[in-house]
Amino acid sequence: MFSRILKPGLATQSHLATATLKRYITYDITSDTATQPTDAMFDVMKEATKADDVFGIDETTNQLERQVAQLLGHEAGLFCASGTMTNQLGLRVSLHQPPHSVLVDSRSHVNLYECGGLAYHSQASVTAVEPTGSHLSVSDIQRHAIRDELCGAVTSVVAVENTLNGTIMPLPQLEAVREHTLTQGYKLHMDGARLWDASAASGIPLATYGRLCDTVSICLSKGLGAPIGSILVSDAPTIRRARHLRKLMGGGWRQSGGLARAAMYCLDNVLPGFGDTHRRTQRLWKGLEALGMGALLPVETNMIFVDTRGKVSLRAWAAYLKEHAGVVMDDSDDRIARLVLHYQIPDHVVDRILDLTQVFVQKHGTAPADDQAPDIKSAYPSAKPQ
Ligand SMILES: Cc1ncc(COP(=O)(O)O)c(C=O)c1O
Incomplete structure (x- = not known):
């Protein structure tokens, strides 16, 4: 084991x-990405359906996507190969027309460890902010957001990470950020690679965090222990668009049911x-x-x-x-x-x-x-x- x-x-x-x-x-x-798949996971993979997920017709994959979307208080989910892909898709779906920019915590994975993907996939520039407190706050966003519609790349999306370096973004702070993004017309993306940890440690349901964001990426292959994968959740039209863009990125996969089944095993057996x-x-x-x-x-x-x-x-x-x-x-x-x-x-x-x-x-x-x-x-x- x-x-x-x-x-x-x-x-x-x-x-x-x-x-x-x-x-x-x-x-x-x-790292918690170092978990190794167990024999029990390989055993349940045999129970999976074997249909095509590019066309969205694999029942096991669809079941996993529904389950995680529901846990996070969203309508739909998309199973992808990695957290980098679900972050990049989650941001891409809200970035329609350059020039535009994304405001992020300077320490975040999106800023540091995704190969400059925002520039590549979304033609977006990045405003990397060192927060005054433990996580991005409304005043950090107010101070650094770009509003200049003549010479600036206007802020279109704010991205938070929870947990970030193992620390939990306080719920009232996230609520305030949500309120602010709604009034300013920014979309809010959460890199919730380790949102499982935030929820388990704080006792705050995943859905309470999830509902405050337009898009949430959550990882299956970190502490949860699944061999592969990450899920993006949002409303159904946004996830339909993300599915299209996933194909564009070369991330459309065929018989993904076995991997989805292993992740479902982890939700039942590792998450508790x-x-x-x-x-x-x-x-x-x-x-x-x-x-x-x-x-x-x-x-x-x-x-x-x-x-x-x-x-x-x-x-x-x-x-x-x-x-x-x-x-x-x-x-x-x-x-x-x-x-x-x-x-x-x-x-x-x-x-x-x-x-x-x-x-x-x-x-x-x-x-x-x-x-x-x-x-x-x-x-x-x-x-x-x-
Ligand atoms: C906070 C955070 N977000 C996103 C990712 C990306 O996940 P992946 O390695 O599956 O691309 C990681 C990876 O470790 C991470 O730590």
């Missing part, structure tokens, strides 16, 4: 001692456990804090931006955890790292990390003080920002 990376051929050599095999079991906490993942994340964080480490952001869901400055060398600590517990964490920066938990990181792994860290800090703390404040971007796995 857990992230097993076995050397080719090892699994079939029954004479190998368990101790030997254990060296090849890894627990990847670089999000609270446990958040409790484990808190336990890990409290343990690390007790050992003298810091965090760059509040720990609200499944992410810890751990700061080891003045305590240990992060790279040496990561190497120690890898060697002794098979824990894989990002070590692209020697001071901070983003640790991400998911349902395939069980309690005993958290215990092991904390026990080993205690030993490591006793042996190798304290690292030389480093006064330079790290940029949070350096806490992302550099080769694969997720």
Whole structure:
């Protein structure tokens, strides 16, 4: 069930001692995209219908789209290969005629990690705003929105991300942003790749968040654990248009039912456990804090931006955890790292990390003080920002 990376051929050599095999079991906490599909998922994939989704006639896919749309308080959904595609489609459907622009949080995935897709797909320029608080607010939008219809690329869409770096956008703030976008005539898109986490941690239903936005993208292949996919939700005409544009992007797929069925399995079997993942994340964080480490952001869901400055060398600590517990964490920066938990990181792994860290800090703390404040971007796995 857990992230097993076995050397080719090892699994079939029954004479190998368990101790030997254990060296090849890894627990990847670089991202919640690291979850691996389970045998149970492959089993249920056989139950799926096998019709064509370009034409929208595959019943399992349609069922998944209806289910997620309903959960998010919307009329219709579109199953796509990735969160990048559902974000880009969600924005594209609201961007009709350049010149136009999208106002985003400067730290957002849409701004940093989608290959400049807004320029490519929508001919839109991007207003990247560093919020004054934890998330974009009405005053941030008022200050930076482009209204100049003669020389500006007027703001057409505002995009928020929830969760963003594991932190939850407060509902009253989202409500205020919604109110403002309605009065100003902006569309509101939410990158809700991890909206599951926001909802599980806050107790606020997904639909309460979802109904406040014109379009929402939500990922199936992050904490939810599905092998592939993301869903865009909106009203039916908008989703019809998104389906057309998905084909244009080369994202029209044929027999998608098996993948949809695996995602439905995850909705039934993984989603109810999000609270446990958040409790484990808190336990890990409290343990690390007790050992003298810091965090760059509040720990609200499944992410810890751990700061080891003045305590240990992060790279040496990561190497120690890898060697002794098979824990894989990002070590692209020697001071901070983003640790991400998911349902395939069980309690005993958290215990092991904390026990080993205690030993490591006793042996190798304290690292030389480093006064330079790290940029949070350096806490992302550099080769694969997720
Ligand atoms: C917040 C956020 N949005 C969107 C995406 C894009 O998802 P995908 O990797 O499926 O394209 C990611 C990917 O990690 C993400 O973290």
